[in-house]
Amino acid sequence: MSPDTSFTASPDPEDDPVAAADSTGSERGLVILPTYNEVDSIAGIVEGALAQDPRLSVLVVDDASPDGTGALVDSLAAAEPRVNVLHREGKLGLGTAYIAGFRWALERDFEWIFEMDADGSHDARYIPDMIAATGRFDVVVGSRYTAGVNVINWPMSRLLLSYYANKYARIATGLRLADSTSGFKCFTRRVLEAIDLDRVGSTGYTFQIEMNFRAWKKGFRVGEVPIVFTDRRLGQSKMSGAIVREAVWRVWALRLRSLIGRL
Template sequence: MSTDTPSSPAPDHGEGPESDPAVDRRGLVILPTYNEIDSIAGIISAVLARDSRLSVLVVDDASPDGTGALVDSIAAEERRVHALHREGKSGLGSAYVAGFRWALERDFDLIFEMDADGSHDPRYLSDMIAATAAFDVVVGSRYTAGVNVINWPMSRLLLSYYANRYARFVTGLRLADSTSGFKCFTRPVLEALDLDAVGSTGYTFQIEMNFRAWKKGFRIGEVPIVFTDRVAGRSKMSGAIVREAVWRVWALRLRSLLGRL
């Protein structure tokens, strides 16, 4: 598999469900949740309406606000909705890994990461599906076409922008938005990666997954998106997450140089 320089296929948001016939494969959208009861039903509905080939897996970390119970009630009425309940809050990275394993066991072809808070617009799923004709990993990028972020305070925007510059400098990964949490993996990528070895728990997880896929020779591309700050709930960003990002990118590079990635 080649390591082509990422590019951005022209967006084609289409006119409605199944508007992008480029890839006729089953997809699973993984939505990690912790206290997302105000937004989860709307996000699930919007994803399902986008494309009949898509299903949803909600990975809920025992949300005390009842998110898990609400998803169970939706799943009881809709066969394309599934819930994976975990005993406690164990981190974003482990939630996605659990979702990846679930998807691989059930033979899904395209596996998506997506936030459950409304910041990722399901209309871009069509662009990402189309882009898998050229790429093995597709990243929904906030920074390929300028800066496309709405409603973030300047401090948060600068943190995100320069974190991506930092990650690119340290790892050599040629992505404008390596920290994006809106992405699609084709099945062969997740089958090839050692998911047990993925150590990041916070948002560095996104960098690590991209880096591991790139080092395996998979093609990574970006499609432009507009990111809108969450419409409900509270951000999970913390100082600990930032500190993890600072040192873990160096650890990834060192492991790669030593052949231990």
């Protein structure tokens, strides 16, 4: 069965498509969605994100998905000016996908820059809460663990790995977040402008910890809003042993570099 490619298109813009999204004020947001083989879910994720606020645009960063994700998003972008696509030559890693998206956002003067999974595990309805929280925080983390454990459909082994990985990260870095590894977050523009993106070295899920840590060390306010996380409805998890091993040593490397002034 072919994927559902239905999409609600907005009226044609009169000028630049990105600028046309700014219909309610000067502040605009970009939701970055890294993809690799997400053809079954991406159309619904994109539409759900755009529905949250007319000031939002989406950038899909596709790592040459062999299932046709990139081609599908190209068709969505042709119908909707707030949808944008960045095609990469291969599977280059989550961290580098977000870095590419950050640079794209900064070049186009977006104020809010979101990270969000493209598999349905992050519910776009929390985006307005995260935008509102930028009045108090410079980095807003959508947290699974601030109000108990709000995770649906994970096996106990995966839940325990995530929960204790966050405790481990808190001990190693000193950053007092309940959910340092969350991949659903919002950066204000000034945070990404202040961080030297060339020095961000994590490629897997440790990328989330590193970005939080670097922002905190720059003196920015890093806070959390509660979300409910639902395990991916479609596709396969990208979690691997290599990602876990990277997390074990890299958090301590970040702490050491901070202590010696080489972060």
